[in-house]
Amino acid sequence: MTRSPAPERIAALIPAFNEEAxxxxxxxxxxxxxxxxxxxxxxxxxxxxxRVARKxxxxxxxxxxxxxxxxxxxxxxxxxxxxxxxxxxxxxxxSDDPSALEAVLEPIREGRADFVVGVRTASGPAGRSAVPxxxxxGNHIVRMGAGCLHGLRFRDLGPFRAIRFPxxxxxxxxxxxxxxxxxxxxxxxxxxxxxxxxxxxHRPRAAGRSKIxxxxxxxxxxxxxxxxTLFTEWFRRAPRDARRESS
Numbered sequence: 001m002t003r004s005p006a007p008e009r010i011a012a013l014i015p016a017f018n019e020e021a022x023x024x025x026x027x028x029x030x031x032x033x034x035x036x037x038x039x040x041x042x043x044x045x046x047x048x049x050x051r052v053a054r055k056x057x058x059x060x061x062x063x064x065x066x067x068x069x070x071x072x073x074x075x076x077x078x079x080x081x082x083x084x085x086x087x088x089x090x091x092x093x094x095s096d097d098p099s100a101l102e103a104v105l106e107p108i109r110e111g112r113a114d115f116v117v118g119v120r121t122a123s124g125p126a127g128r129s130a131v132p133x134x135x136x137x138g139n140h141i142v143r144m145g146a147g148c149l150h151g152l153r154f155r156d157l158g159p160f161r162a163i164r165f166p167x168x169x170x171x172x173x174x175x176x177x178x179x180x181x182x183x184x185x186x187x188x189x190x191x192x193x194x195x196x197x198x199x200x201x202h203r204p205r206a207a208g209r210s211k212i213x214x215x216x217x218x219x220x221x222x223x224x225x226x227x228x229t230l231f232t233e234w235f236r237r238a239p240r241d242a243r244r245e246s247s
Contacts, residue, residue: 011037011084015071016092020047027056029098041071067177088162093205096160100200113196114167118160120202138223145230152189157181178222179229186233
């Protein structure tokens with residue numbers, strides 16, 4: 001296959017809530033990479049997240065409304081005035097390994113896909129997954145629901161992902177919390193956005209505890225929101241399809 005020219009403008013968006021201890025490791029891992037612009041969305045942190053992000057040269061966007069989706073939407077709005085060609089999403093807790101960035105970008109660079117989702121693979125001690133069992137079970141249930149309701153088969157809902165910016169805008173994302181990753185994959189599927197999955201190492205977070213998978217309660221709450229997202233997106237499909245056909 002003839003290799004397509006690499007995208008020249010690649011930005012990274014990192015939603016962060018109280019990641020003062022972990023964020024410097026993520027930002028240093030992106031140094032020297034294909035990413036030319038890093039946006040950290042400070043999602044109402046009470047520690048020095050914004051300070052360490054600025055010190056590392058990242059653009060800091062404040063979003064006091066707590067929620068993963070709210071933070072992502074704030075970052076996207078910030079980028080719209082000078083949009084990148086490709087936007088990479090990754091977490092600020094060092095669970096996503098920046099060294100896998102090239103693998104995530106490769107399908108886009110080679111023209112095979114416009115949206116790439118990183119499938120988390122075990123990289124913990126003795127090959128154990130860094131994702132807790134209850135979170136993996138919830139992930140499996142959501143994937144089954146996506147297959148039954150939407151005809152979408154996928155391996156993971158991992159946060160480490162890359163998408164061409166025009167394709168991202170076409171999704172008209174609006175989820176403001178835990179349904180964000182699922183909503184993105186469902187809307188990409190229904191809009192025919194070319195999507196590919198690649199395996200990426202997933203590590204235990206560097207410090208603190210995950211706001212979602214770190215507790216059973218958090219995972220249950222996130223799982224309930226994702227189930228709601230499955231049905232909400234199913235009910236919204238017909239009106240969106242009708243609008244596209246009439247435009």
